[in-house]
Amino acid sequence: MIVAHTPDADDAFMFYAMVSGKVKTRLKIEHLIEDIETLNRMAFEGKLDVTALSVHAYAYIDDKYRILSAGASVGDGYGPIVVAKKDMELEGKRIAIPGKYTTATLLLKLALDDFDAVEMRFDRIIDAVKMEKVDAGLLIHEGQITFEMHNLVKVLDLWEFWHERTGLPLPLGVNVIRRDIPDDDQREFLRVMKDSIKYALENVDEAINYAMKYSRGMNKELVKRFATMYVNEYTYEMPINVVKAMEKLFEMAEKRKILKKPKLDILF
Template sequence: MIIAHTPDADDAFMFYGMLSGKVTANFEIEPVVEDIETLNKRAFRGELDVTALSAHAYAFLHDKYRILSTGASVGDGYGPVVVASKEMEVEKKSIAVPGKYTTANLLLKLAVDDFQPVEMRFDEVLPAVKRGEVDAGLVIHEGQITYSQHGLVKILDLWKWWYEKTKLPMPLGVNAIKQDVLDTLSHPSASSPALLPPCPSRAQFPHPCYRKCLTAGISSIPALN
């Protein structure tokens, strides 16, 4: 079974139980680690059995995938932000976005009437803004915390915009399983929440992809080092 998630540190923790073998199954697991927009697009092509998805992308995939009961990403006081090299209005600017089907991009389109989106990988957004290739950038994952280290300033907080409009938490991402896989799996964990062990420290992660994911995410946040 192909199980996919992003390189973000929280995804590495969420999927650790299954992909490390701590949670056993009667099928072989093939791990895939890609940026969220790549996962969204691969899910559109039906290539992933279990995967992290943007909440926005899931709206297009609800007939092919089912949301799992664990592992959703919901913002409460925290969410995507637009950053730039200096204070400016967001309207009519070129803005780097981490993918057409990301929830962050949908929120930006709802909040801003007129801007020019420039699609790129999430980890290319901050460097592109620094180099002046775009006027501003829409950042997700740890970039929401670390943008100031790049000499950038926040010009739009999409969590604040969302909460002022809805007074609700912000749905950002989900974990989902293909409907046909769910229908054919006989293992109990296919239809019930997987029980994950207590989250281990970085030093206890045996698989190199998890050590890399966690180190990359945590090392960019000074307070956590």
């Protein structure tokens, strides 16, 4: 079974126990590490058995994959942001985005009527803004808490945009599993995923030490802060308000004619 996730501290944190053999299983698991937009596009081709996926991307693969009720990345009080060298009006500007199918990009499309999207890897966006290759940049992952170290300012907070309109937590990423995998194996992987997350939450320092290999220059305290932002009670088991939030996100996007609302199929 090929299980794909991102080279980010939060994914490393939640997958630590699985990768290190702390959680036992009859499944033979091979781990693949790629950035989230690469995984989104690989999922479109159905190449991965289990993968981290942007919630946005699920709209295009609901016929191939089911959502796992464990492993979601959910913002509650925080989320993607747009930064620039100075405060500015964003309509019509060139904005670097971390992938066409990221949830952050979908949120930006809901928040702005018109902008020129410049697609690039998420870890190149801050430098692109600093070098003025773009007017602003849409940040995911640790950039949300490190941007001020680069003398950038927050121009748009997409968590605030979302919460003001919905009052719900912000679903950004999920883990999905291929529909054609036998049901017993799907449920066994879900059990392993939950046990891995539980181990990390109960052994934070141990899991953070592993996650440091994906720190990208952050110190241990920042890695811990970032990882525990997105690996939390929502991650262990998806509550009904996160399901409602995904429904709302897709409804808003369909109303704007961005995509067709998919049918949510979640394995609990």
